[in-house]
Amino acid sequence: MSKYWSDLVTQLQPYTPGEQPSMTNITKLNTNENPFGPSPLVLSAMASILNQDLRLYPPPGADGLKEAVAKYYNLNANQVFLGNGSDEVLAHVFNGLLKQSEPLLFPDISYSFYPVFCKLYDINYKKIPLTDDLSLDLENYKRPNGGIIFPNPNAPTGRVLPLKAIEQLLKRNQHSVVVVDEAYIDFGGQSAVALINQYDNLIVVQTMSKARSLAGMRIGYALGSAQLIEGLERVKNSFNSYPLGHLQIAAGIAAFEDEAYFDDTRKQVIASREWLSAQLKGLNFDVLPSAANFLFIRHEQNSADAIAAQLRNLGIIVRHFKQPRIEEFLRITVGTEAQNRQLINALENLLE
Ligand SMILES: Cc1ncc(COP(=O)(O)O)c(C=O)c1O
Secondary structure (H helix, E strand, O other), rough: OOOOOHHHHOOOOOOOOOOOOOOOOEEEEEEOOOOOOOOOHHHHHHOOOOOHHHOOOOOOHHHHHHHHHHHHHHHOHHEEEEOOOOHHHHHHHHHHHHHOOOEEEOOOOOOOHHHHHHHOOOOEEEEOOOOOOOOHHHHHHOOOOOOEEEEEEOOOOOOOOOOOHHHHHHHHHHOOHHHHHHHOHHHOOOHHHHHOOOOOOEEEEEEOOOOOHHHHOEEEEEEEOOHHHHHHHHHHHHOOOOOOHHHHHHHHHHHOOHHHHHHHHHHHHHHHHHHHHHHHHOOOOEOOOOOOOOEEEOOOOHHHHHHHHHHHHOOOEOOOOOOOOOOOOEEEEEEOOHHHHHHHHEEEEEEE
């Protein structure tokens, strides 16, 4: 606290990201990173631009990457907005599109950055409770609103909504922007990108941090109608002209070009998720159905807090949200096969 802080800064409740421990001999299953490294093509593309040209500013619109994303999704380049991680993209979406007189709606159990952005940008919001089994029911969003945002698959539950339900929401909610945060969509579920050319109030936000193994590069994007994207460009160009550097642009383009690697690694993550889910059920965990690269689990007899602490003593870090409704759950990122086996062995011993 300082007397020099503005009232706004004094009142902020910043987001706390999952821990990035400095120890190397740790099994890190707490922040939904990909267990596989990026495509070798990404590494060579980055190496090839490590030269004197780094003295130059990058293209402000990160044009080559914008075109690669547009091509991949069969959109025009003016339907793509890029940012420094999808967190930054989301920040501009909140600031530029979701600050309206009616409240913004989002699930009570969801990505915990949403209420933080609302505080930062002074956005009126209302949390809509998930159902008792932690499902997202879009029927509960039939109320006046200045926008709707939810992750699909949802985080931290992993549950996914069918495209049909999202289309129905878009049909009956044409007066405000609907944002589908698809950070995990490549691990399961149908992307709402298919609806962009029919609904000009739809924004789909995606990231290269998860299925494309590039959390360390900070690349996210929004896809939508040219008018909505232009609104985001106006915000970005009033904030930071160059959110993506040369290395990020090169890495992003190469990752989109290596479709074989992307498909192979995400299929392996999906197969590991199913294996892990079956093993955990065998140890008496409730495992929510997940379309993401993590599982949300609860044990019949043992508290989440105790399990997380015991795993930590064994060098395995998982995520525990000490938050009403979900304090008995743990969120576990799908790791490498060896990490997943290590987790199951550790749990077998702990729960004996
Ligand atoms: C639902 C959701 N949206 C967005 C993000 C942000 O991802 P990034 O800023 O790495 O693109 C995350 C990160 O965990 C997430 O879980």
